[in-house]
Amino acid sequence: MLEHGGNLRDAALRFGRDDWLDLSAGLNPHWYPAPALPGNAWHRLPEPDPELALAASAYYGAPLMLPVAGTQAAIQALPRLRKPSRVTVAAPSYAEHAHHWSGHGHTLTQTPYDALNAAVADSDVLVVCNPNNPTGASIPADQLLQWAGQLAARGGWLVVDEAFGDTAQHNSVAAHSGQPGLIVLRSVGKFFGLAGIRLGFVAAHEDLLRELADLLGPWAVSGPAQHIAIAALRDQPWQQNTLQQLLAGGQRLQQLLAAHGIRSTGTALFQWWSEDRAEAFWQHMAERGIWVRLFKQAARGIRLGLPPDEAGWQRLESALKEWINKEPT
Numbered sequence: 001m002l003e004h005g006g007n008l009r010d011a012a013l014r015f016g017r018d019d020w021l022d023l024s025a026g027l028n029p030h031w032y033p034a035p036a037l038p039g040n041a042w043h044r045l046p047e048p049d050p051e052l053a054l055a056a057s058a059y060y061g062a063p064l065m066l067p068v069a070g071t072q073a074a075i076q077a078l079p080r081l082r083k084p085s086r087v088t089v090a091a092p093s094y095a096e097h098a099h100h101w102s103g104h105g106h107t108l109t110q111t112p113y114d115a116l117n118a119a120v121a122d123s124d125v126l127v128v129c130n131p132n133n134p135t136g137a138s139i140p141a142d143q144l145l146q147w148a149g150q151l152a153a154r155g156g157w158l159v160v161d162e163a164f165g166d167t168a169q170h171n172s173v174a175a176h177s178g179q180p181g182l183i184v185l186r187s188v189g190k191f192f193g194l195a196g197i198r199l200g201f202v203a204a205h206e207d208l209l210r211e212l213a214d215l216l217g218p219w220a221v222s223g224p225a226q227h228i229a230i231a232a233l234r235d236q237p238w239q240q241n242t243l244q245q246l247l248a249g250g251q252r253l254q255q256l257l258a259a260h261g262i263r264s265t266g267t268a269l270f271q272w273w274s275e276d277r278a279e280a281f282w283q284h285m286a287e288r289g290i291w292v293r294l295f296k297q298a299a300r301g302i303r304l305g306l307p308p309d310e311a312g313w314q315r316l317e318s319a320l321k322e323w324i325n326k327e328p329t
Contacts, residue, residue, distance in 0.1 A: 011291045021312050024293045026270035029308035031193025032232040046223035055233040062203035063178040067221045071185040071200035079104045085124035092299030093129040113137050120147050129161040134303040136266035141171050152181030159183045166191030167268035177203035192232050197225040249306045260320040272303040288319045
């Protein structure tokens with residue numbers, strides 16, 4: 001199983017403390033306040049509520065959406081819906097994509113973002129995180145739609161993971177997902193801070209959504225998750241206020257890092273940078289109870305999210321000051 005952020009039990013076991021400032025997962029630290037659940041929510045089988053798909057389509061601007069148990073469920077299932085294909089996954093990006101497309105007889109190539117245009121001609125499937133996790137790199141929607149057309153013309157797919165796209169909705173291609181060959185993944189875990197309810201959505205042509213639903217089987221999304229998500233997706237005042245808060249927070253985080261000599265890129269929810277001393281930085285922060293995401297492989301660097309309060313901001317700033325004054329070992 002691949003390593004991910006949010007693994008505070010591992011942090012506690014390794015460093016023996018319980019006062020963690022968790023910046024490792026890039027989630028909104030001020031999650032949506034879940035409404036009270038109906039009294040029978042834990043008793044009834046979770047039959048699909050059509051209001052959830054409608055609320056998701058309205059919020060994300062997609063013609064049709066299939067609720068799934070987190071975008072992870074779709075990432076694991078989509079490679080099983082195609083015969084063996086030539087698959088290009090943009091790199092670096094969320095590692096689960098390459099992990100699952102490397103099986104089921106597919107031929108996998110990982111390609112840097114600046115080389116994707118040339119790779120389309122030799123691909124049956126192209127997978128792109130937009131904005132990218134972990135770097136925050138973004139590809140214009142017009143370019144993505146051009147690639148989608150090229151791939152669809154020969155029966156191919158463009159899979160666009162927009163899990164972090166809520167703060168850059170202007171660049172979403174979800175509105176075009178009714179056309180064959182374009183598949184868009186969205187998540188309530190990041191912007192809404194509701195990673196614990198395990199809910200995401202797939203926007204695609206109705207035929208593909210039907211195949212995916214059949215593969216995932218019945219009761220894919222819990223009843224409580226459906227109830228909470230409908231409220232969150234319809235709450236426009238909360239969404240608008242949260243968007244402004246996150247945009248301001250992302251700018252503040254980037255400026256804080258820059259003030260300590262770190263040139264980062266990212267989104268409103270996280271910042272990332274290539275770091276030669278990545279393990280040392282991660283260790284330095286962990287020793288101070290700050291849990292950040294360490295990337296050891298091709299995307300060697302650090303990603304961290306937004307502190308939840310002013311005390312967290314001050315704690316991060318203090319640790320950064322100590323880092324730049326620390327002698328390299």
